[in-house]
Each structure stands twice: as C-alpha cells, then as structure tokens.
Amino acid sequence: MFEDFINNKDTWLSGKGPFSEIIFSSRIRLARNLADYSFPLRANKFQKEKVLKKIEEVHHGTPALKNTLFLRMQDVSELDRQFLLERHLVSQEHVLNFEGKGLVISSDEKISLMVNEEDHLRMQVIFSGFDLKKCWEIVDEIDNEMQKRINFAFLPNIGFLTSCPTNVGTALRASCMLHLPALTFTKRINKILELIAKISFVTRGFFGEGTQALGDFFQISNQISLGVSEAEVIENLSGVVNQVKEQEMDARNLLLKKQKLNLEDNVWRSLGTLQNCRLISSKEALSHLSILSLGLDLGIIDDISREILNSLFLEIQPAHLQKIEGRILKEGERDYIRAQILRDKLGQKND
Amino acid sequence: MFEDFINNKDTWLSGKGPFSEIIFSSRIRLARNLADYSFPLRANKFQKEKVLKKIEEVHHGTPALKNTLFLRMQDVSELDRQFLLERHLVSQEHVLNFEGKGLVISSDEKISLMVNEEDHLRMQVIFSGFDLKKCWEIVDEIDNEMQKRINFAFLPNIGFLTSCPTNVGTALRASCMLHLPALTFTKRINKILELIAKISFVTRGFFGEGTQALGDFFQISNQISLGVSEAEVIENLSGVVNQVKEQEMDARNLLLKKQKLNLEDNVWRSLGTLQNCRLISSKEALSHLSILSLGLDLGIIDDISREILNSLFLEIQPAHLQKIEGRILKEGERDYIRAQILRDKLGQKND
Numbered sequence: 001m002f003e004d005f006i007n008n009k010d011t012w013l014s015g016k017g018p019f020s021e022i023i024f025s026s027r028i029r030l031a032r033n034l035a036d037y038s039f040p041l042r043a044n045k046f047q048k049e050k051v052l053k054k055i056e057e058v059h060h061g062t063p064a065l066k067n068t069l070f071l072r073m074q075d076v077s078e079l080d081r082q083f084l085l086e087r088h089l090v091s092q093e094h095v096l097n098f099e100g101k102g103l104v105i106s107s108d109e110k111i112s113l114m115v116n117e118e119d120h121l122r123m124q125v126i127f128s129g130f131d132l133k134k135c136w137e138i139v140d141e142i143d144n145e146m147q148k149r150i151n152f153a154f155l156p157n158i159g160f161l162t163s164c165p166t167n168v169g170t171a172l173r174a175s176c177m178l179h180l181p182a183l184t185f186t187k188r189i190n191k192i193l194e195l196i197a198k199i200s201f202v203t204r205g206f207f208g209e210g211t212q213a214l215g216d217f218f219q220i221s222n223q224i225s226l227g228v229s230e231a232e233v234i235e236n237l238s239g240v241v242n243q244v245k246e247q248e249m250d251a252r253n254l255l256l257k258k259q260k261l262n263l264e265d266n267v268w269r270s271l272g273t274l275q276n277c278r279l280i281s282s283k284e285a286l287s288h289l290s291i292l293s294l295g296l297d298l299g300i301i302d303d304i305s306r307e308i309l310n311s312l313f314l315e316i317q318p319a320h321l322q323k324i325e326g327r328i329l330k331e332g333e334r335d336y337i338r339a340q341i342l343r344d345k346l347g348q349k350n351d
Numbered sequence: 352m353f354e355d356f357i358n359n360k361d362t363w364l365s366g367k368g369p370f371s372e373i374i375f376s377s378r379i380r381l382a383r384n385l386a387d388y389s390f391p392l393r394a395n396k397f398q399k400e401k402v403l404k405k406i407e408e409v410h411h412g413t414p415a416l417k418n419t420l421f422l423r424m425q426d427v428s429e430l431d432r433q434f435l436l437e438r439h440l441v442s443q444e445h446v447l448n449f450e451g452k453g454l455v456i457s458s459d460e461k462i463s464l465m466v467n468e469e470d471h472l473r474m475q476v477i478f479s480g481f482d483l484k485k486c487w488e489i490v491d492e493i494d495n496e497m498q499k500r501i502n503f504a505f506l507p508n509i510g511f512l513t514s515c516p517t518n519v520g521t522a523l524r525a526s527c528m529l530h531l532p533a534l535t536f537t538k539r540i541n542k543i544l545e546l547i548a549k550i551s552f553v554t555r556g557f558f559g560e561g562t563q564a565l566g567d568f569f570q571i572s573n574q575i576s577l578g579v580s581e582a583e584v585i586e587n588l589s590g591v592v593n594q595v596k597e598q599e600m601d602a603r604n605l606l607l608k609k610q611k612l613n614l615e616d617n618v619w620r621s622l623g624t625l626q627n628c629r630l631i632s633s634k635e636a637l638s639h640l641s642i643l644s645l646g647l648d649l650g651i652i653d654d655i656s657r658e659i660l661n662s663l664f665l666e667i668q669p670a671h672l673q674k675i676e677g678r679i680l681k682e683g684e685r686d687y688i689r690a691q692i693l694r695d696k697l698g699q700k701n702d
Binding site: 261262264265268269271272273275276277278279280336339 | 612613615616619620622623624626627628629630631687690
C-alpha cells in the first residue's frame, strides 16, 4: 500500500511552494467531534465502530474528498503505519494504538483525516512552502461539506468541543515547518525559540508533538484556539513565521559575510560524509542533509537536485528504507542501507 | 635551504623498508662528548664555538660523512629549523635554543648529527621500515671514524659519559616508530603501552620526547643504556617491536573479521573528509590520514598511492605547508592551505 507516495512530486517536502527554502511546509488541522456519539477517549469498541461507519458513509458523498481513500488502521500493515507517520500523515498515537481508528487520505497526500484519534475527526491539509491560505480553503471546504451531513459537537459562544480543552473553540491548529540551519549554526536559535514561547506560540520538532528538533527543522504553531477567529489564528501565525523567516535570512547573510569559509567547510564535509559513509544513523544523516540544504540555498554547492535532497529527508527514515528495499530490515541493517541510498542519490562530487 | 628534501623518495617515511606498513621507521642515536671540552650545558659561547670548529674540521675528513653538510643553526632560518624538526632531523631543544649549535646532515636525510645539543654530539641514523641493523652499521661506522680523530669522554667499566646520567654507558638509544591504528581502534593500545613501560621500554608520540600520540604513531625505545652492550639493546628492542607488530597484525585481522563494515565506514568517511574539507587542523588531518593508511594496508581503498599518503603525514605540518607555498602563512591561513593540499593530493574518489 502507498507504494506511489514515494514518487509523489508535489508533496509538502517538494520545495516548490512559496519561500520553501526556509518555510518547508504549511499545515492546518481542524478537530471535530460527532455530537451524538461518545468522544473517542471514552468510547468502547462498538461506539468507535459506529463513528467509523458514519464517517465512511459521509466520505462517499463528500465532493471535497473525491480523491481520497477511506481505510481502517487495522487493515494497514505495521510498516505502512510507520511509513504514514514518517510522512507526517498520521500521529504517533494513531500508529501505536491503531484499533478502532480510521484514516481518510488523498493520493497526493495533501489531505489526511484521522478518525477516532483524540477527537472523532482530525482533518489535516498540508502544502509545500508558506501557504496557510490554501490549506485553510481546502480544510474549510471539507469541514463545510461534512457539516451538512454530520451534527458536530458545538456550543454557541464557545465553539467546537474537543477532547482536550486546549483545542476548544475554533479547534484549529495552524503550523509551519521551518528549516533554520543558519540560526542554529550561529546559535541564535534558542533566543528566538524563547521569544516565540513568550508570545504563546509553540515550537516542536521534525515529527511533531514531543519530538526533538532534528535536522534544524522547527514546527511553529498557535497555542490559542478559544476566543479568536480562524482568520486571526492564521494571520497571527503568519506574522510570527514571517519574522522568523527574516531572522533566518539575516543569519544566512551574516554567515556568508563573516564565516563563509567556515560554512563552506561544513557544507563540503557533510557532502563528503554522505557520499562516503558505509553506516549512518537517521539522526546524523538528517543533520548533514540540513547543512547540505543550506549550502544549496546559498550556492555553495550546485550540482545536487533540490528535489532529491528534500526527498532524502524522508527516504532515510526507517519505514521508508524498508518500503524502498521492499523488505523488513533489522535495526543494524538500516544504517547500512541508509548509507547506500545516500551515496547512490548524492553521487560523486564534481569540483 | 633543504628545498629538495620534500621530494626525497627514500626517507624514513617512504614506506619502502621491511614491514613498513606497521613499523614506519627505525632509528639509532649515539651520544658523544669531547673529553677536553666543557659539556654543552656548562659551556659558554666561546667553548661551544670551539666544539663547533672541531666538529667542522673532523667532518671534512670523515669518509662516512662524505655526503653530508656542516651547518651552524644560526645560519638556518626559523622556518627551516621548524622544517627540520618536523622531518625528525633535529630536536625541539635544537630549534628553540639554536645559538652555538650545529648540524651535520646528509642530503638523503638518513644521517643527522646535532652538535652542542644536550651532548656535544648526537648522531642519528634513520631508515624506513624495521631495519635497526642498517642504522647501527652506519652510525657505528661514523662513530669509529670520528673516534680516530676525537678523544671522546669515556670511562672503562662505565662507558661513554653524557650530560644526562640515563644515557651513560653505551649512550645508545634505539627506537622504532610504529603505526598502530588497529590497536587504537580496538582500544587495546593502552594495555600494551602499560606492558611496554613495565619491561623498561619507553613510548613516545609522533614528535618524540614529551609529545602526544598523533595519528596513532608510537615511538618505542630502550630506556637502559648502562651495563648492556649495543647489540643487546638492539636485540631487546627488536624483540619488543616484533611483539607489538604481531599484536597490531592480530588486531587488524580481528577488525577485518568482526568489524569490517565499521572499519570500512571509518576509512571512507576519513577519505570523504580529506577530499572535501576547506579548513583542517594538522591534528585532525593526521588522524584521518592514519585511518586511511590502515584502509590502504587492508585493501579497503586502493586508488591512493602509499608514497603520497605517507608524504602527507609531514606535508601537512606548519613548516612544510609554508615551504610548499613558498611563503610565511599566518596561523589561520594554514588550515585553509592544508585542506587545499589534502584535496589536491588525494583527488577524487573512484568507487
């Protein structure tokens, strides 16, 4: 299953969206619950199944979901569940405790709706680059169409009800995945993360909630969903993301002006390591790919394709390696296959 | 001065002597003092000059020194003094406090006699590989010929007198420079160094007394020179060196059997770093060259010349860089030039 995903040319990691050299992707997620059903955290097997059936039924007749597939997570193999997680299409919770859970997913990976996760519905739309508006248009359309046939839990003066009180209200989370290697290199990143936290925005790692900042990727999202409109949430986040983008651009210019040789040394060493290693962890590979990506943005290296480089950020993850190899790999084997793929895709250097 | 030394094909680092994949070089040093002159540590300027004149005079008529040059160290530039030190032809002491000191040196670098170092004469003969016998033959010949015209300080039942009591007797120090990357990689080296110390042999780093083990090079020499014959000293050292060589060979076989992939990964990464770096310290470069050398010995890489690799061990040193560039380099500049030379000499990799 999902074999074609690896070759999708237009995903959130394609590097084709606006400002995507710094803002890799934009994402909006809406949480919804069915008014007449127990919320997932309190629901038993049968109640969950009822929700699944209801969503499956509605899925068929929703025009905005015409290019999507409805799946029960128990019908998805362990490897494929992990694969979806690595592609940021489902949450860790959806992969680990998959019983009674469902997924609606589009073949271009832009739309994914988790069913019976923390809420009955978690609708995600994700695009390459800085494009929250497009995400909002699509998720809003899906939401509107579904509301015609589903009675969502909603209270006037409060808004949509959710399992976790932090989501009540708009139940909207907007986020952008930023690649901030220059702020990391110049060690300015921590101060910026502090400032972001002070104005009530949240920073997370490459794989979302509770994950580390890997490969200098930082996901910034809104914390507040109550008492503000959807448009305000998106506008506020856009403002913050824009400012961080400017800071990263400043840091890149400063690096080029004051530490060019040092930067070049780092970029070329990362390339040398990736072109020669025989064993490499995903964490180490991500950090070299991040530096390489910066080198490509700044014109230090130019004979590597942006598309190949960006796709490698996912292809070096464990489930991706196994999908590419077409077999289950033991843990020790993965570092070897990962190195092989990196050497293969990044080829020889040409001075 | 010494411009030709860099192109000498048959020095102690040539890798052409017996067992030179592990035992890089063999060296014998004799200390001698002129009976009727103050020893250097107690001599004033005029007394030192007298010794220099005497040696200069004897140098002319000594057949074993026919291809050598007599120099006063004050006539050697600071850069050239450093260059001689890096080539292991003079001691640090001879470079730092060079006044009143002299040097007799052969164009093939095998013979070097320091005048007015700690002793009036420190005669060194050095060869590639495991060849203490050849070193002894030549240094013994020089010593015998000089003794015909110089009255050396000597006491029956004790032997030759020297400034430091640890050298009294034969006044002979024999040493071998061993390259032990596999013992280092497998972390067995410390136990072996402890054992060597227990049986009264001395281990030193790449640049002799008081220096660190760089690039996995270890110089092993005798500690005792009193109450044993020259032949015994050489035989005892040979025995120890042979045993360490066997241990290194065992460690290499073990690595190939049990950690081949890990080793390959290290070798290729070192090559990738050296082929791509833009800034590199001599310490880091030495450690990569050491791993590369092991990789070449074990057939992991094969498209790099042993001669070029070995010559790089010296060419990356500060004075060598400046001789090659033909100008004085500031400290910051050296890391850049060093990286350039390494990329240049190690070229592109061919898979």
